[in-house]
Amino acid sequence: MAEQQQHASTSGAYLIRGAAILGGAAEDLLIRDGVIAARGQNLSADGATIIEAAGLVALPGMVDIHTHLREPGREDAETVETGTRAAALGGYTAVHAMANSTPVADTAGVVEQVLTLGRTAGWVDVRPVGAVTVGLAGEQLAELGAMADSRARVRVFSDDGICVHDPVLMRRALEYVKAFDGVVAQHAQEPRLTAGAQMNEGEVSAVLGLTGWPAVAEESIIARDVLLAQHVGSRLHVCHVSTAGSVEIIRWAKSRGVNVTAEVTPHHLWLTDELARSYDPVYKVNPPLRTDADVQALRAALADGTIDVVGTDHAPHPSEHKECEWAQAAMGMTGLETALSVVQHTMIETGLMGWEDFARVTSTAPAAIGRLQDQGRPLEAGEPANVILVDPAARWTVDPSKMATMGRNSPFAGRELPGRVVATFFKGHPTVLDGKLNTPYRWPADAVDAAPAGRP
Amino acid sequence: MLTRVVLNQADIDRALTRIAHEILEANKGSQDLVLLGIPRRGYPLAVRLAAKIAAADPAVDAAAIVGQLDVTMFRDDLSHQPTRPPYPTQLPRTGIDNKVVVLVDDVLYSGRTIRAALDAMIDLGRPRIVRLAVLIDRGHRELPIRADHVGKNLPTSSAEKVRVRLEETDSAAGGENSGAPVNEVVIEATA
Amino acid sequence: MRHLLSTEDLSLANAVRILDTAEEMAAVGEREVKKLPALRGRTVVNLFFEDSTRTRISFEAAAKRLSADVINFAAKGSSVSKGESLKDTAQTLAAMGADAVVIRHWASGAPHRLAATDWIDAAVINAGDGTHEHPTQALLDAFTMRRHWSQLAGTASAGADLKGMRVAIAGDVLHSRVARSNVWLLRTLGAEVTLVAPPTLLPIGVEKWPCAVSFDLDETMAQGVDAMMMLRVQGERMNASFFPTTREYSRRWGFDDNRLRALDTLGLKDTIIMHPGPMNRGLEISSAAADSPRSTVLAQVRNGVSIRMAALYLLLSGETREQATSTAAYSKESH
Numbered sequence: 001m002a003e004q005q006q007h008a009s010t011s012g013a014y015l016i017r018g019a020a021i022l023g024g025a026a027e028d029l030l031i032r033d034g035v036i037a038a039r040g041q042n043l044s045a046d047g048a049t050i051i052e053a054a055g056l057v058a059l060p061g062m063v064d065i066h067t068h069l070r071e072p073g074r075e076d077a078e079t080v081e082t083g084t085r086a087a088a089l090g091g092y093t094a095v096h097a098m099a100n101s102t103p104v105a106d107t108a109g110v111v112e113q114v115l116t117l118g119r120t121a122g123w124v125d126v127r128p129v130g131a132v133t134v135g136l137a138g139e140q141l142a143e144l145g146a147m148a149d150s151r152a153r154v155r156v157f158s159d160d161g162i163c164v165h166d167p168v169l170m171r172r173a174l175e176y177v178k179a180f181d182g183v184v185a186q187h188a189q190e191p192r193l194t195a196g197a198q199m200n201e202g203e204v205s206a207v208l209g210l211t212g213w214p215a216v217a218e219e220s221i222i223a224r225d226v227l228l229a230q231h232v233g234s235r236l237h238v239c240h241v242s243t244a245g246s247v248e249i250i251r252w253a254k255s256r257g258v259n260v261t262a263e264v265t266p267h268h269l270w271l272t273d274e275l276a277r278s279y280d281p282v283y284k285v286n287p288p289l290r291t292d293a294d295v296q297a298l299r300a301a302l303a304d305g306t307i308d309v310v311g312t313d314h315a316p317h318p319s320e321h322k323e324c325e326w327a328q329a330a331m332g333m334t335g336l337e338t339a340l341s342v343v344q345h346t347m348i349e350t351g352l353m354g355w356e357d358f359a360r361v362t363s364t365a366p367a368a369i370g371r372l373q374d375q376g377r378p379l380e381a382g383e384p385a386n387v388i389l390v391d392p393a394a395r396w397t398v399d400p401s402k403m404a405t406m407g408r409n410s411p412f413a414g415r416e417l418p419g420r421v422v423a424t425f426f427k428g429h430p431t432v433l434d435g436k437l438n439t440p441y442r443w444p445a446d447a448v449d450a451a452p453a454g455r456p
Numbered sequence: 457m458l459t460r461v462v463l464n465q466a467d468i469d470r471a472l473t474r475i476a477h478e479i480l481e482a483n484k485g486s487q488d489l490v491l492l493g494i495p496r497r498g499y500p501l502a503v504r505l506a507a508k509i510a511a512a513d514p515a516v517d518a519a520a521i522v523g524q525l526d527v528t529m530f531r532d533d534l535s536h537q538p539t540r541p542p543y544p545t546q547l548p549r550t551g552i553d554n555k556v557v558v559l560v561d562d563v564l565y566s567g568r569t570i571r572a573a574l575d576a577m578i579d580l581g582r583p584r585i586v587r588l589a590v591l592i593d594r595g596h597r598e599l600p601i602r603a604d605h606v607g608k609n610l611p612t613s614s615a616e617k618v619r620v621r622l623e624e625t626d627s628a629a630g631g632e633n634s635g636a637p638v639n640e641v642v643i644e645a646t647a
Numbered sequence: 648m649r650h651l652l653s654t655e656d657l658s659l660a661n662a663v664r665i666l667d668t669a670e671e672m673a674a675v676g677e678r679e680v681k682k683l684p685a686l687r688g689r690t691v692v693n694l695f696f697e698d699s700t701r702t703r704i705s706f707e708a709a710a711k712r713l714s715a716d717v718i719n720f721a722a723k724g725s726s727v728s729k730g731e732s733l734k735d736t737a738q739t740l741a742a743m744g745a746d747a748v749v750i751r752h753w754a755s756g757a758p759h760r761l762a763a764t765d766w767i768d769a770a771v772i773n774a775g776d777g778t779h780e781h782p783t784q785a786l787l788d789a790f791t792m793r794r795h796w797s798q799l800a801g802t803a804s805a806g807a808d809l810k811g812m813r814v815a816i817a818g819d820v821l822h823s824r825v826a827r828s829n830v831w832l833l834r835t836l837g838a839e840v841t842l843v844a845p846p847t848l849l850p851i852g853v854e855k856w857p858c859a860v861s862f863d864l865d866e867t868m869a870q871g872v873d874a875m876m877m878l879r880v881q882g883e884r885m886n887a888s889f890f891p892t893t894r895e896y897s898r899r900w901g902f903d904d905n906r907l908r909a910l911d912t913l914g915l916k917d918t919i920i921m922h923p924g925p926m927n928r929g930l931e932i933s934s935a936a937a938d939s940p941r942s943t944v945l946a947q948v949r950n951g952v953s954i955r956m957a958a959l960y961l962l963l964s965g966e967t968r969e970q971a972t973s974t975a976a977y978s979k980e981s982h
Binding site: 526528529530531534535537538539540541542543544545575579580 | 664667668670671672674678680682683684685713805960961964965
C-alpha cells in the first residue's frame, strides 16, 4: 500500500532539455526512478515530462552544512516543515539541522525524532547534527556514539551557538569522533573575550557604543583547534568563519596538512558592520558582521579553496525577538532562500568563481564533510537525481513576508538579487517547479516511521 | 509678481517723525517713556523713533528708553509655521514697571503679534500704560486690537503681501530680499 | 530637526541654532516669571529605563518652563523578558498622544529604534543611551564653554563657535556617552579635543575619532588646555581589571589638588574645570578642584535646563514638525 503510494508520487520521469550542466555546454538530463537515467544531446522523452531549460544552469542539489530548523522546542520560530520548504525553494536537497533545539539534540532519541520529522516533511534530506556536550553545557560529552549508530547516522557534531571552549573537552571530542568518522563543527568564540558582545569590535562599535566582539576571540579558538586537530589526527570543521585573520590561520593549517574544513555564510560574504549604524537588529548575528577587508578576504578564501563550503547558518527568529533594542535582540538571520542569489552576486558576478566552483562549495564539499553518500554527486547517468535548475539571469527583490521560512529576519530585505531556483529535484522528485513549491517526496514508510514518539 | 512702492525712504522718515511727536504729545512729554520694538523690524523702527524723540527733547537719552521685546514663544501659531528661533528680549535698564510702554512694530495686520506681545510683556513687569505704534496698518484685524499711532493706513486685499525693507534688517547680503532696495514699503500682489 | 538622537549627525548650523536658542531660554530663567507658553497643550514624556534623577528633573523643568504637560514614565526594571517591550511602551505612549519622548535607556541605540520605527510618531530626544551618546549633555557643555570662550574674547556668544578652544576630556571614555557626544559636537564647533585615559578605558577604533588621544594627563595639561572635563569613573571598573586600584587611577588620571595648582604654575589662569556629574570626589576630581572658582559644575546644571528648553522648543514648535530644518527666514505673515 505504502509502496504503491510512493511509486505513484515518484514515478514521474522528467526530461530536462538544454540546461547548461554546471554552467557548461547545454545538454539534456533524463530523470527517472530517482536517478539520472541519461545525460546527453537530444535525449528522447519517451513519455517523460519535458522541462525546457534553455538558459538555465543545472547544478547538484545544494547541501547546507549549517541550518537551524528550531524544531523541537521553538516551533514559533520555525518548524522542520517550514524550514525545509524554504530549503527546497532555495535549491537545497539536504540540510544539516543544528543541535540547539529544545530539548537539545544530544541523544539518539532526539536526532531520530528530527530525522523522522524531516522525512515526514519530505522536502529535503534532513541530517541531524548531534550536540558535542550534554545540553550544550560544555561540561560533559554527549553520547556521540549512540547518535552515530542511531537511524540518523549522525556524523557532524556541534554545540553551535556556543563554543566548546574547554580545551580538554574539545580535544576529547575530536579524538572520540574518529571512532565513527565524525567531525566536530566548532563555533569559534572565546567566551570571556565576548562577554556581552554585541557587534564587531572596531571603528563602528567605538562610535555606536556597542560592546565589541573582537576578531581575536574567533581566531584564538581556531588557532587552538587546528593545533588540537593536528595533534590528535582528527577532523575539524570551523563554522561560519568571519575574519581575515581566521582565513590566514586556516590557510596555514591546511598547508601543514591539518584535516580542517571551513565554512562561510552568505551574509559574511557581503554585509559589513557599517549596517549596525542603523541599530536595526536584523543585522545582529553571531559571529557579527565584520569589515569590508574581512569580506574581501572571505571571498578570496572561498574562491581559492581555503574556505571549503558555504553554510547558511539559517537562523529564523520570531519578530518580537528582532523588534526591540539591539542589545535585547536575538542573533541570527534567515538564509536558505537567499543563499544561492547572494553567492551568485558576491562570487560569480564578481568573476571570483564559476558555477562549477559553486557546485563544489554548496554541494560536493558540504556533502563530503557530512559524509552524505547520495548528495553532492556528479550530474551523470546512474547518479541520484538531486538536481536543481537555476535561472542566472533572473532578478528578484527580497521580500521576507513572501518567504516560506517563518523567520522574517532577512538582512537582504529590499535588495535586488540575481539568480532564481526554477526547479529542485530531490531523489528524482520535483519539490520545486517553476520557482514554486510542488509536492514533497514521499519516503518509504519504513524509512519514516521507526521513531518511538512520532507526531500524528 | 507685481510690486508697488507705497512708502519710500522720505515717506517713512516723515511718518516716524510724526509718530514721535504724537507719542510725546500723548504722553505729555518724555517722562516714563519706554519704546519696545518687536523683532525683527519693529526694533529698528523703535530705535529710529527713540532718536527722533531724543532730538525733540534733549533730556532724553535715546539708548536708555528703547528695548526689544521678542514675542516668538507667545505666538498662537507655533505649530502652523516653520520653527522660529527666538530673538533676544532686552529691556531698558529702568525696566517697564510703571512705565508708559509704546510697542513698536512695522505692520499691523491680524493683531495676533500684538496679542502675543502683550502676554510677553506682562511676564516681564507691569507697565502703567501700553500704547501701540506701527508704520503700516493694513487692516484685516482678527482680534480687538488697534494702534494708537499709525504711519500709514493701507487698505489691502489679504491676497497681497506688505513688505517693509529697512537698512538695519534687510541690506546685509544673504538676508531675505538681499539686493532689493531698502527703506521702503512695497505691496506685492501674488496674483 | 525631527529628532535629537546624537551629536554625530548634528550640523554646525543646527548646533549653533540650539545654543543660540538656549541663550534666550537662559534669559527666561533669570526672570521673575520663568515660564513661556510656547508648548502649551503639548505632551512631553520622560521615558526612563535607567535611573537618572538629575537628567529627568532637568528635562522636566525645561518642559514645564515651556508650559508643556509632562508625564514621567519610569520603566526601569521592565527589561529583558519581564514587563513590556520597548515597542509596546512606545505604542502606548503614542496612543496617549505624546508629542515628544525624552528617552533614557541602558541600551545603546534605543532612541534610534524609537525614531526609525513606526511604533511612535513623536519627536525623540536622546537623554543618554547606553555607552553611545548623550547629546543634550554635550550641548550644555558646549554652551558653558562658549559662554566662557566668548567672555574671554569679549564678544557675544550668540552665533559663535569654539574655534581654537583646547578641550581635554579625561576618564572612562570607553563607557562614556558624554565623551562620545562631546567629541563629535566639539569637532563640529571647531574646538581641539584631547582624550586622556588609561589605554584600557579607550575603545578600539578611537584612533579614527577627530581628536587627539593621550595616556598622560600632566603632559596634556602642559601643552595647554582651556577646558578640562573630567568624566565619572565607576570604582567597580577596578574589578574588571580596567585599572589596578582606584588610588592608582586617581593618581594618574584624576584631577587632584596638585593638578589644580599646576594650572596656576602653567599660567593657565582662564582654564575651566568641568564635570557632567554626579562626581566621585576624591576619585576623578578632588573637592578643591570641584569647588574652585574654575569649576563650572553648577553652571553646567543650570545651562542644562536652557539647552533642554531649546531642544524641546525647536523640535516641537515646527509646522507639524515636518521640514522644520528649513532655515529660510520666515515671513511674518500674521503681523
